[in-house]
Amino acid sequence: MTTIKTEAATAPKATPSSTSVRRTAVAALTVAALTALPLAGTATAGTNVTGTAVASEYRHDAGRWRGAWATSPQHPTAPFAPNWSQQGFSNHTVRQVVRVTTGGTNARIELSNRYGTTPLRITGATVARTDKGASVKAGSVRQLSFGKGRSVTIPAGGTTYSDGVPFTVKALESVTVTLYLAAPTGPATFHHVAGATSYRADGDHRSDRDAGAFKETSTSWYYLSGVEVTGGKPPRRDGIVTFGDSITDGVGSGLDANNRYPDELAERFAAAGEPRSVLNHGIAGNQVTNDTVWAGEKGIERFKKDVLTERDVRTVVLLEGINDFGGSLPNGIAAPTPEVSVERLVAGHRELIRQAHAKGIRVIGTTLTPIKGSFYDTPAVEAKRDAFNDWVRTSGAYDAVVDFDRAVADPADPDRILPAYDSGDHLHPGDAGYRAMAQALDLDAF
Template identity: 40%
Template sequence: MRTPILRLVILVSTVGLLGINVWAAEKKIQEDWVSAWSTAVHEPLAFPGLPPTPVFDNQTIRMIVRPAIGSGRVRIRFSNAYGASVLEIGAAHIAVVEHGSAIIPATDRVLTFGGSASVKVPPGAPILTDPVDLKISPFTELAITIFLPHPMSATTTHFWAQHETYVSGPGDFTGSAEIQNASVTTAWYWLASVEVPAASSFAAVVTFGDSITDGVGAKQGQYEDWPDQLAKRLSGIAVLNEGIGGNRILHDGAGVSALARFDRDVLAQPSITSMIVLEGINDIGWPHMKPPAPKNGAPLQTSPFAGETVTSKDLIVGLRQLIDRAHQHGIRVFGATLTPYEGAGYFSQDGETVRQEVNQWIRSSGAFDDVMDFDAAVRDPRHPSRFREEYQSGDYLHPSAAGYRAMAAAIDIEALRTEPHQVPVAKTSKK
């Protein structure tokens, strides 16, 4: 028979344990950080005609991003993934954008790293800032500003930013209301993601692909790319654009291959429920790229990628790998058909045959959890290997703003909103 004292001890212990469990649950919710915005970092692209890799020295860089979800608290992830030396950030700020490089001064917040205003990031490593209180609504533009006190080559970048980036002359202007007399670039530097605390019910969709996902052909600052337009339709679900211009599934060249970067750009993202894959057109096209015409009787050149020709079977094997690896993590995979490209500089009839075979497999194999038929959304019904004229941006490879709208409109958003409980953790794609 239990004594009154023993019963009291048991009661106090039980209440204490319940209190600890409640505290732990609340603490877990507070510490569940997720990406509200992210980009795929890569090495500088080595394409002919592109400017050399910039070197910043005693300069301030202000980068503009637009998360699709709001929050009252935020932190930033920077990355030195491709750095060969230590990245020193002398100061960093975050604020809400007013216009251009101008911020709303009352929203300016100093970003710290373990309480310090500066940080040294080892080669290959990411770094998280300390959280700051900042009220942001969905689709609010944020300015993330860093000061680099010493010469630093921008070896970790994202070339095609969806907004202009502003670079100062000499000096630390991280807290300035505007970057005066700034030079303008098209890239983000060392910036990987904007993170916010979210409850366990938070969901995010990754869009994984090449320049057509990255938004090439859309006007910077207008958010005309299909992932941004999808985010507007979904409302309340983060859409994380992990496209890299020129990227391929099976080979490096514009960033590492999709197979190589998949773990970092998709699987490492917290709370991902779904992924849309649109990739493969560069695998098909690059081996048929036409080099510049020879001069002064020089011999005719071939594409430097001529030895990297792929078949539809090759691409299907690569896509199956992405599907299986995602399914192991409970992520649904939506396959997007490859859009037309006749008229592009690297078009070939052999490549078109491969594209059609891959698209037929995407539509009919059942390997994907669902299919987004971008090809059908933008092709010319009278000439299916080409874009509809109003849907291409001028190079017959990248969509126009209208083309990107048509792609976003072709996505079944209810399928993306559905809870992914029906996807087994270790599902294997159908053969």
């Protein structure tokens, strides 16, 4: 086994007291020498404009496509603010901006109808380089096809991929995906907390360069669940998935700023001259052990769909559990979920580790970040957080551990986020806090 050391956190350090030593000490990090196993994948089918089934190229083709951007699909819901998911679309064009973490010379998109109850008709789609807002750069619009047809019908519960199109894109470049939805869609599979602005226009504006027709906005993503690229670098299995809840999803970071901690991690790889596929599969409010309609299926179930189907993934960074402990409290969003013990959350993490290892994927475990002053701050929840963090640091269950708790804690009050890192709700980091989290990850651990 190989021992790894984490990089120093950017938070200032204080002389530890007897009560803080346990929280701030980082156990020696070990990485198991796992054999790189090929990922299994099951092809899903879309339907082309003639009604003939079209098998999508799937992620088992490790020599070609690799993930450049991803997000986790969710049930239509509106717990925080109005969005377009529950009513869906009819004769609308939806334009969405995402930033890829690795580049290539060809691109394709992944579309999900996972939570649709009827087939979803995509009348047409384009990809382009982003300019400002809903506008795209001149000459960059590429029409996408699906099994050589411009339209595709995705079965209820299904996923499909566009054909690849020549499209040179660099790591950390933003691309704009535009979908034209002529027929009524019904409620839409979406990702609630995008941290990015999406745009809607009446009618068909998939090929528009300017933003004039896009008069409505949302801060969610709709149907779009992935962008994949090929070319530009030799294929190898070095992809990373960050899996978790709102802190992975980037709640508290700036809108359209790409400052979530996975974004900052991707920037570190790019700055080192080694861009990586860093795919964000966080869902705000998600739990490891309990299903919720508004915050996704429990982690031990959605991990199979969101992580194990991604191509060429070598490492998962796992940060999830505070909602399991705090979800039993009244929150004004949805009915409280059943109370979760430390032992049950540990069992959930062990199951996630088992699933990952069965696919030859390494797991970096992380401690839960401070909650003092937040709506989760009760003596019972804090006691559970402390106990779980002790297990993370000392159990040896993971292939490596990073202490996110220590990375963002106030040295003078270790149960609280450092004010400079706090988004303001004392639970979610702000941009500086997410940067500190990314800095706490040792790039060599990947």
